[in-house]
Amino acid sequence: MIVKFLQRYRHALLYSLSLAALLILLQVMEYRLLLISHSFEFYIAGVALLFTALGIWLATRLMRPATKIRIETITVEKEVPVMVTPLAELNEIERQKLGLSSREMEVLTLMAEGLSNQEIAGRLFVSLNTVKTHSSNLFEKLEVKRRTQAVSKAKQLQIIH
Amino acid sequence: MIVKFLQRYRHALLYSLSLAALLILLQVMEYRLLLISHSFEFYIAGVALLFTALGIWLATRLMRPATKIRIETITVEKEVPVMVTPLAELNEIERQKLGLSSREMEVLTLMAEGLSNQEIAGRLFVSLNTVKTHSSNLFEKLEVKRRTQAVSKAKQLQIIH
DNA sequence: GCTAAAATCACCCGAAAGTATGAGGTCACT
DNA sequence: AGTGACCTCATACTTTCGGGTGATTTTAGC
Numbered sequence: 001m002i003v004k005f006l007q008r009y010r011h012a013l014l015y016s017l018s019l020a021a022l023l024i025l026l027q028v029m030e031y032r033l034l035l036i037s038h039s040f041e042f043y044i045a046g047v048a049l050l051f052t053a054l055g056i057w058l059a060t061r062l063m064r065p066a067t068k069i070r071i072e073t074i075t076v077e078k079e080v081p082v083m084v085t086p087l088a089e090l091n092e093i094e095r096q097k098l099g100l101s102s103r104e105m106e107v108l109t110l111m112a113e114g115l116s117n118q119e120i121a122g123r124l125f126v127s128l129n130t131v132k133t134h135s136s137n138l139f140e141k142l143e144v145k146r147r148t149q150a151v152s153k154a155k156q157l158q159i160i161h
Numbered sequence: 162m163i164v165k166f167l168q169r170y171r172h173a174l175l176y177s178l179s180l181a182a183l184l185i186l187l188q189v190m191e192y193r194l195l196l197i198s199h200s201f202e203f204y205i206a207g208v209a210l211l212f213t214a215l216g217i218w219l220a221t222r223l224m225r226p227a228t229k230i231r232i233e234t235i236t237v238e239k240e241v242p243v244m245v246t247p248l249a250e251l252n253e254i255e256r257q258k259l260g261l262s263s264r265e266m267e268v269l270t271l272m273a274e275g276l277s278n279q280e281i282a283g284r285l286f287v288s289l290n291t292v293k294t295h296s297s298n299l300f301e302k303l304e305v306k307r308r309t310q311a312v313s314k315a316k317q318l319q320i321i322h
Numbered sequence: 323g324c325t326a327a328a329a330t331c332a333c334c335c336g337a338a339a340g341t342a343t344g345a346g347g348t349c350a351c352t
Numbered sequence: 353a354g355t356g357a358c359c360t361c362a363t364a365c366t367t368t369c370g371g372g373t374g375a376t377t378t379t380a381g382c
Contacts, residue, residue, distance in 0.1 A: 101357085104358095127362085136342090146277060146340085295330095307370085308369075
């Protein structure tokens with residue numbers, strides 16, 4: 001339990017330790033951070049903003065490495081509607097950035113589920129050749145050569161999940 | 162050794178450095194402190210930690226489906242070097258559950274990266290036929306028919322990431 | 323040392339995937 | 353009416369995948 005936690009959040013913990021060490025260092029060196037009247041609020045706000053941004057940056061960085069471990073999850077009944085929209089929007093942004101059409105997105109999604117071109121054709125009620133055309137265009141836009149690479153890259157780019 | 166450490170924790174280190182830079186900057190600018198001695202540092206540290214956590218939370222929220230929530234606990238441990246083993250152990254558990262050999266795992270991993278059998282053969286310094294054999298066995302054990310399905314299923318089972 | 327599992331490789335063959343090219347049809351915008 | 357983006361489908365061709373089968377060699381456990 002604890003071990004899993006440590007595994008998962010080792011970067012965060014290390015960060016905490018770094019922060020602690022730094023503060024101790026500052027104290028030892030007897031730093032005095034002095035402030036004039038009203039700028040205090042601005043200072044706090046600045047720190048807050050800065051660290052929020054850094055937190056986001058840190059998290060997005062740490063999402064990628066393959067060192068991830070299965071984490072304990074609990075399912076919740078309450079849906080948080082706010083979550084869905086930004087996600088879709090993010091997909092939309094990436095989608096447009098690459099110029100992927102909606103049909104190509106559908107093909108890509110089904111590809112990621114491990115369906116064959118024939119099965120995808122069946123799902124979308126189009127011919128096999130059409131699916132091939134879409135996937136070819138898809139590969140070109142994603143700058144890949146194989147469907148497996150397409151799925152891999154698309155997941156990296158957060159286009160699919 | 163040191164290099165590996167730096168590489169692994171470069172984000173945390175860079176983060177610490179940013180923090181240090183910020184504090185040094187403040188000192189250089191000769192801000193005047195109105196608070197009582199050391200409480201200011203603690204306050205700033207608290208804000209920094211809080212908002213970093215907020216940033217990480219925000220980022221993870223945006224990147225993950227809303228149906229799963231992470232269990233978070235705040236723990237501060239002095240020793241961190243326990244990290245590497247448990248990950249391998251978990252993979253090992255899943256691996257044994259399906260009876261996947263280590264070589265098959267390597268093939269599976271490279272598959273997930275979108276490599277062709279030929280490329281995998283090159284990476285592992287074996288022949289194309291060997292890779293085919295491995296992947297065939299792999300598909301049978303995973304009860305799938307295509308490599309895309311294998312990758313999809315393996316990710317579901319948390320065998321790969 | 324024997325044995326079982328794993329790893330290695332080969333050959334054949336059909337299926338699927340992917341490339342290249344062309345072409346017709348819809349829709350929105352100008 | 354023309355343009356461009358998208359979707360659709362086709363044919364022909366090459367490459368890759370995957371199944372089936374059999375074989376030899378390592379490796380690890382008893």
